[in-house]
Amino acid sequence: MNKPFCGTALITGASTGIGAALAREFAGNGHDLILVARSLGKLRALADELSAQHGIQAEVIAQDLSVMDxxxxxxxxxxxxxxxxxxxxxxxxxxxxxPxxxxPLASHQQLLQVNIGAVMALTHHFLPEMLARGQGRVLNLASTSAFQPVPYLASYAxxxxxxxxxxxxxAIELKGRGVTVTALCPGFTETEMIAKDGGKSMSVPLVRNMTAEEVAQEGYVACMTGRPMHVNxxxxxxxxxLGRLQPKVLQRWIIERVAKSGIL
Structure with missing residues (x-):
């Protein structure tokens, strides 16, 4: 197990949901923060709260990650x-x-730029500096949706x-270099992102939606101990x-029926 260290964490999408919960988790463990999101007002309020509560330094940078550069x-x-x-x-x-x-195609392209393009580019910019120092952590938010196709969330999954x-x-490429990469895979989490019309959240049958705080607590431990992947x-x-053990044809059959039932 890699020994945890206390350094400055840059967190994107930090103004709400899992991002804000991760900011609170890192701050509670003594990390200085660089908080990034589109909403400068929300970032400043969170930074002031965490600085006062935990005595850490919190910088804020307003940035829309859907922009190409x-x-x-x-x-x-x-x-x-x-x-x-x-x-x-x-x-x-x-x-x-x-469906x-x-x-709109522009929405799909915006999603791919934020969910993939920004992840690749930010990692490419900051990773060499971590390698030069011989230590660092990268925590990438994936999802349980990463393990199978998800109808009506096709681009997201x-x-x-x-x-x-x-x-x-x-994570394999960086083994032994002092820098770890962790993919955090939460299921549906009670945030604004999964809220549907009428206030009901998307969910999986028989599985309780986790809170952002629960996801952040597990995510922090996974990140700081250097696990390559963690499912919340x-x-x-x-x-x-179970899904990994199923034949693909059976997996698709089950997913199709769950999607048609409208209970996602």
Whole structure:
């Protein structure tokens, strides 16, 4: 097991949901923070709260990661401020629910830019600096959706499959270099992202949606101990294991019927 260290964590999508919960978890464990999201007001409020509560330093950078050169701009701003990123948390993500063809192509492209493009680019910018120092952590937010096709979330699930594969490959490449990469795979989590019309959240039958705080607590431990992959929650881990043991044809048959039932 890799020995945990206390360094500065840059967290994208930090203004709400799992990102904000991760910010609180890292701050509670003594880490200085660089909080990134589109909403400057929410970031400042969170930074002030965590600085006052935990005595840590919290910088805020407003950045829209759907912009093509956002990662380069963000990296340059971090360098301009003289900051060091010891832990990169690629949490920002988008989700669009519905039939693939009914969602505008521009929305799918925006999703891929945030969920894949920004993850790749930010890792590419900050990883060499970690390697030069001989230590660092990268935490990439994947999903249990990464393990199988998910109708009506086709682009989202495919993007998370990329993040999972990308993270596990990098974890192998970086072995013995002092830097670890972790893919965190939560199931449906009670955040604004999965809220449907009428206030009901998306869910999986017989599986309780986790809270953002629960996901963040497990994610922090997985990241700091250098696990290549962690699935949040016992029920989610059981479903992922069961899915991996099923023939693909059976997996698709089950998923098709769950999707047609409308209970996702």
């Amino acid at each position: 956002a990662a380069e701009t963000l990296h340059a701003e971090v360098l301009r401020r003289g900051l060091t990123v010891d832990i990169l948390v690629n949490n920002a993500g988008l989700l669009f629910e519905g 693939y063809w009914e969602t 495919a993007s998370k499959a990329f993040v999972l594969s990308f993270s596990e490959a990098l 929650g016992l029920a989610n881990r059981a479903l992922v294991t």
